[in-house]
Amino acid sequence: MREIKEQLTIPIKGEYDVIVTGGGIAGVSAALSSARNGAKTLLIEKQFLLGGLATAGLVTIYLSLCDGxxxxxxxxxxxxxxxxxxxxxxxxxCGDWEDKYCPAWLEGGSIEEKKKKRFEVQFNANLFAILCEKLLIENGVEILYGTSICSAITENSKITAVITENKSGRVAYTAKSFVDASGDADLCFLAGEKTVQFKQGNVLASWYYEHLGDKYRLRMLGFSDVPDKYKTNSKDTTKRRYIGLSGEELTEMMINSHSSILNDFLKKGGITETHALGNVATTPQIRMTRRIDGSYTMNDEEQFKRFDDSIGMISDWRKAGPVYEIPFSTLYGNNIKNLITCGRSISVTEDMWDISRVIPACAVTGQAAGTAAAMSDDFSQINIAKLQEQLIMSGVILHTTEIL
Ligand SMILES: Cc1cc2nc3c(=O)[nH]c(=O)nc-3n(C[C@H](O)[C@H](O)[C@H](O)COP(=O)(O)OP(=O)(O)OC[C@H]3O[C@@H](n4cnc5c(N)ncnc54)[C@H](O)[C@@H]3O)c2cc1C
Incomplete structure (x- = not known):
């Protein structure tokens, strides 16, 4: 490839304790916990809406907080x-799915009632995004929209500044510690932390909303990326898959997704008195792309395993039973001391990724990353007991023995 050298002097626009890259669910959770733990926090988001895939990506099903x-x-x-x-x-x-409301969990019910329905809900994307924004502002988080992190300056195995790009051009922000909540481990990659790509690639997803009379319904085209070993429908494995780490491929994916929405919509009669096209996603609906190669990499067979550095628990959205404690060591790597990740890009195997990427798990790892970032600028040296104490004080339960 031909190359051109760019030489710029970049002004430093702000100095923070913690900078969070990306305002998806993991980033919202990280920024919130960072600010609540007393850190001057900046959240940088390339879109103009919080929530990431959960809102701009129309993934409006907040999967389960319970084990089934x-x-x-x-x-x-x-x-x-x-x-x-x-x-x-x-x-x-949600189409033919059952109602995504769970009164036994939300309003209090018996364990027998709770066994019948998982603790999950379906929400309105726009409303949730606006409420997240309000929550962060009320808690003192500074939000910077329309801004991409495009480079990182490192010195002595620490990030000293991130370079951003937006309407004002390129400016830098400094911080003591950095949370990568970009979903794709962008900041890890830019800072030279070791990362791993998702090998299998993602199937095309084209989730969209349609209006049906007085109903507003989610159509879920491209339902799941469940790894091959769990698949019942082997036909899925032959479909075109997307890695999601190049501008060209993501553009192609969006165009293919739009054309599959158009086909589906027209097949169902196009615009009529009781049928219209609602929302389409404004961000690529891609599930697994790139993750940190963390200090520890967790696998899907570690259900019920006790981790002394657990930062919280998650369940398996696909089936009742498994519960996983998430070790803190899946959130940071071995190269950059003051960089931590959360959400879709923590260190897990391909099979575990499908479990750890969902919304509740992103909130769990986001809370831990934000709390840790407010406490330390060297995550391998953090006082784990103190971190866990902070998390417990914020309502987190760490070990399966405390709930089962
Ligand atoms: C088709 C599909 C269906 C799914 N179904 C469900 C489901 O039913 N229920 C469920 O719970 N989960 C589901 N998931 C998974 C879940 O939605 C996501 O994994 C989760 O929301 C990811 O959250 P995140 O915060 O880690 O990442 P993201 O939501 O990807 O957020 C990352 C944010 O960072 C921003 N960003 C990225 N790079 C930069 C940069 N360089 N500079 C600044 N900002 C940046 C992005 O704009 C985005 O807002 C689904 C995912 C897909 C794709």
Whole structure:
């Protein structure tokens, strides 16, 4: 490839304790916990809406906080955000799926009732995004929209500044510690932390909303990326898959997704008195792309395993039973001391990725990353007991023995 050399002097626009890259669910959770733990926090988001895939990507199903056997496993900000997402009403627009509302969990019910329905809800994307924004502002987080992190300056194995680009051109921001909540481990990659790509690639997803008379319904085309070993429908494995790490490929994916929405919409009759096209996603609906190669990499067979550095628990959205403690060492790598990640890009195997990428899990890891970032600028040296104490004080439960 031909190359051109760019030489710029970049002004430093602001100095913070913690900078969070990306305002998806993981970033919202991280920024919130960072600010609540006393850090001057800046959240940088390339779109003009918080929530990432959950809102701009129209993934409006907040999957389960429970294990499917009546026990809640994810707490703290994971539960706070679930409740916030339906504060002004829930949606029930999921095609042929059952109602995504769970009164036994939300309003209090017996364990027998809780076993019948998982602790998950369907929310309105726009409302949830606006409520997240309000929550962060009320908690003192500074938000910078329309801004991409495009480079990182490192010195002595630490990031000293990130270079951003927006309407004002290129400016730098400094911080003591950095949270990569970009979903794609962008900041890890830019800073030279070791990363790993998702090898299998992602199937095309084209989730969109349609209006059906007085109903507003989510159509879920490209339902799942469940790894091959769990697949019942082997036909899926032959479909074109997307890696999601190049501008050209993501553009192609968006165009293919739009054309599959158009085909589906026209097949169902186009615009009529009771049928219209609602929202389409404004961000690529891609699930697994790139992750940190962390100090520890967790696999899907570690269910019920006790981790002394657990920062919270998650369940398996696909089936009742498994509960996973998430070790803190899946959130940071071995190269850059003051960089931590959360959400879709923590260190897990391909099979575990499908479990750890969902909304409640992103909130769990986001809360831990934000709390840790407010406490330390060297994550391998953090006082784990103190971090856990902070998390417990914020409502998190760490070990399976405490709930089962
Ligand atoms: C088709 C599909 C269906 C799914 N179904 C469900 C489901 O039913 N329920 C469920 O719970 N989960 C589901 N998931 C998974 C879940 O939606 C996501 O994994 C989760 O929301 C990811 O959150 P995140 O915060 O880690 O990342 P993201 O939501 O990807 O957020 C990352 C944010 O960072 C921003 N960003 C990225 N790079 C930069 C940069 N360089 N500079 C500044 N900002 C940047 C992005 O704009 C985005 O806002 C689904 C995912 C897909 C794709």
């Amino acid at each position: 056997n009546g026990h809640q496993v994810s707490f703290g900000i994971a539960e706070e955000l679930l409740r916030l997402s339906i504060k002004h009403g829930y949606e029930s627009a």
